Amino acid sequence: DWIPEPLPERTGSVGVPAGTATADPADRVTLDESAGMAFPGALESMTPAQRGALILHDVFHYSFTEIAEITERTPPACRQPASSARRRVRALRTLEVPAAQQADPVRNFRRAWEAQDIATLIGLLGPDATLTADGGGLAKAALHPVEGGVRIAHHLAALSGRTPADLVILERTVKGRPGLMARWEGATVAVYAFDVVDDRIKSIWAVRNPEKLRPWTGIGGEGAGAG
Incomplete structure (x- = not known):
């Protein structure tokens, strides 16, 4: 089985230099939610649309307008799978001990x-x-x-x-x-x-x-x- 690299420390947030603010933190996967070893497994369980929207928007910070142009879909059609994907990731943390x-x-x-x-x-x-x-x-x-x-x-x-x-x-x-x-x-x-x-x-x-x-x-x- 493939496992991501077990990094010994964390720096910054995913795809964003330390100290960089996002427009709405609720619309992005946070560092604690995405840095864990379970995150790649969650990605694999998603549909291609969910995975693509999550990575392009939350990690690489493309706007939904830009993602719509890349995928030839409408912005709302890109926003919905990103939201669904985000819920999947956050579900990993629901029962986890801090x-x-x-x-x-x-x-x-x-x-x-x-x-x-x-x-x-x-x-x-x-x-x-x-x-x-x-x-x-x-x-x-x-x-x-x-x-x-x-x-x-x-x-x-x-x-x-x-x-x-x-x-x-x-x-x-x-x-x-x-x-x-x-x-x-x-x-x-x-x-x-x-x-x-x-x-x-x-x-x-x-x-x-x-x-x-x-x-x-x-x-x-x-x-x-x-x-």
């Missing part, structure tokens, strides 16, 4: 994973949780999403049994939300991003593709470790 409150579930997940405590992992994961990995053909990763909290817990426990003893798991901010970074022999070998809903982990994105981990080069290994 970023500041996601730290404890992610921290507890790290500790349970390191201890191979399957029962605690199952309790932290939602029953319909999904783990999606991306090795990009350059690193070992699950070929298909692992679905269900129980299956994910057992999958992670099995991974722990095959990882080097000196692998270190660190807590880091991933795309503005609490996440994890795995380091081995001074290099970042994996980054994990999370979606937390109702205090339980709903989605995990495991990026192992070294090309997507380049932004993490040089990020220090100090801090919360493998304990």
Whole structure:
């Protein structure tokens, strides 16, 4: 599966330099709504008209008059799919725990994973949780999403049994939300991003593709470790 790059920090708003004001913030996807790892998945679920209108207007800041000229439609016909697409994106955030409150579930997940405590992992994961990995053909990763909290817990426990003893798991901010970074022999070998809903982990994105981990080069290994 393809996963977007797990950037270690955020700057500005989507498509807009920091400090730039928009005419009506309610008519644009905000940074918090679009910076998360779930945003590309939401785009894929949209119709071409919704996706095109959202990207052209909210990200690249074309007016609906300009979009109408590009797509040979009327401005109202472009405005409606953009509005529908925006609702889809914002629905992703409706039940999600605020970023500041996601730290404890992610921290507890790290500790349970390191201890191979399957029962605690199952309790932290939602029953319909999904783990999606991306090795990009350059690193070992699950070929298909692992679905269900129980299956994910057992999958992670099995991974722990095959990882080097000196692998270190660190807590880091991933795309503005609490996440994890795995380091081995001074290099970042994996980054994990999370979606937390109702205090339980709903989605995990495991990026192992070294090309997507380049932004993490040089990020220090100090801090919360493998304990």
